[in-house]
Every structure is written in C-alpha cells, then in structure tokens.
Amino acid sequence: MATEKADLTALLSRWRAGDVRARDELLVAVYPALRAMAQQQLGPDARHFTLRPTELAHEAFLRLQSQRLGWDNREHFHAIVATVLRRVVVDYLRRRGNNKRGGSTPFVPLTELAETDMPVIDDSVDWVQLDTALTGLEAEDPDLARVVELKFFSGMKTDEIALVMSSSVATVGRQWRFAKAWLGQHLAE
Numbered sequence: 001m002a003t004e005k006a007d008l009t010a011l012l013s014r015w016r017a018g019d020v021r022a023r024d025e026l027l028v029a030v031y032p033a034l035r036a037m038a039q040q041q042l043g044p045d046a047r048h049f050t051l052r053p054t055e056l057a058h059e060a061f062l063r064l065q066s067q068r069l070g071w072d073n074r075e076h077f078h079a080i081v082a083t084v085l086r087r088v089v090v091d092y093l094r095r096r097g098n099n100k101r102g103g104s105t106p107f108v109p110l111t112e113l114a115e116t117d118m119p120v121i122d123d124s125v126d127w128v129q130l131d132t133a134l135t136g137l138e139a140e141d142p143d144l145a146r147v148v149e150l151k152f153f154s155g156m157k158t159d160e161i162a163l164v165m166s167s168s169v170a171t172v173g174r175q176w177r178f179a180k181a182w183l184g185q186h187l188a189e
Contacts, residue, residue, distance in 0.1 A: 027065055030077060034060055037081055040155045051092050060084045075164045082154035090131040133186045144179040147172055
C-alpha cells in the first residue's frame with residue numbers, strides 16, 4: 001500500500017511537471033481501484049442490476065480521462081471518483097427510465113443506516129431521487145452533501161472522509177447524522 005501511494009504520488013508529480021505519458025500511466029495505475037470501487041458499489045451480487053461493475057468502471061474511467069485531473073493524493077482520488085460514479089449511475093438510470101429504476105420504490109431507510117454502512121447500488125434504491133435530494137442538500141450545505149456523496153459513492157469510511165474534507169472524525173460523524181435526517185425528510189416528501 002505504501003508503494004502504491006508512492007507510485008501514485010510520483011506519477012502525479014511527473015504529470016504536474018508536464019509529462020503527458022504520466023497521465024496515461026496514472027489512469028492505468030488507478031483503474032484497479034476504480035474497478036474495485038465499482039464492484040463495491042454494485043455489491044457482491046450485481047445480477048439484479050443491469051449495470052455491471054466493469055461497465056461502471058469503464059464509463060467512469062473514460063470520464064476521468066476526459067477531465068483535467070487534479071488529484072492530490074489517494075483520498076482525493078476517491079473523492080473525485082465518488083462524484084464521477086454518482087454521475088455515471090444517475091445518467092445510466094435516467095437513460096433506463098423511471099419504470100425500470102423502481103419508480104416509486106422507497107429509498108433505503110436512512111434511520112437504519114449506520115455510520116459504517118453504505119447502500120449498494122441496485123434497483124431497490126431510487127438513485128435518481130437521491131441525486132435530486134443531494135442536489136438540494138448541496139444548495140443548502142455543500143459539506144453535508146459531500147459527506148453523503150463520499151460515503152455512498154466511494155465507500156469511504158468516516159476517518160477517510162475526514163481526511164479528504166480536512167475535518168475531524170467527530171465533525172464528519174455529526175454531518176453524516178444531520179445529512180441522514182435531512183435526506184430522510186426530503187426523500188419522504
């Protein structure tokens with residue numbers, strides 16, 4: 001793991017110094033982590049959901065390639081990927097249409113979701129509705145929305161989120177609890 005971080009840091013430094021090949025090497029180096037995050041998001045039994053981990057990882061990879069990269073470290077990479085995965089999943093579900101994504105399927109009961117839990121992307125969750133609610137939360141409090149996005153779409157743990165957000169674990173825990181309550185209220189409407 002330490003070697004992986006050092007390699008990524010070296011690639012980032014080379015890329016920032018203008019080495020164009022370092023960008024491609026960087027993307028190839030992070031693809032396994034991207035694929036693992038996609039697998040985690042879709043769960044161990046992704047047969048019930050038509051989007052496969054490889055498809056999710058490939059689409060996210062393509063979107064990452066087309067963007068100007070600005071990763072500071074491994075945690076920052078996970079934060080960027082959380083946003084990209086969110087966009088890929090929501091775009092995919094919008095293309096599939098309302099009828100195929102569960103329509104009026106109730107969202108996962110947020111009050112039952114522990115701080116260490118992460119919902120799996122499947123048809124039992126209305127991810128488009130979550131995206132809409134997250135956009136509303138983002139307008140009111142961007143930090144709260146970021147905590148939810150990092151937890152739901154990158155699978156980061158509270159201490160990792162605190163590191164990315166330059167915050168304390170206690171603060172992220174409070175933000176998560178408040179965001180759950182806010183989302184629970186707005187998703188119930």
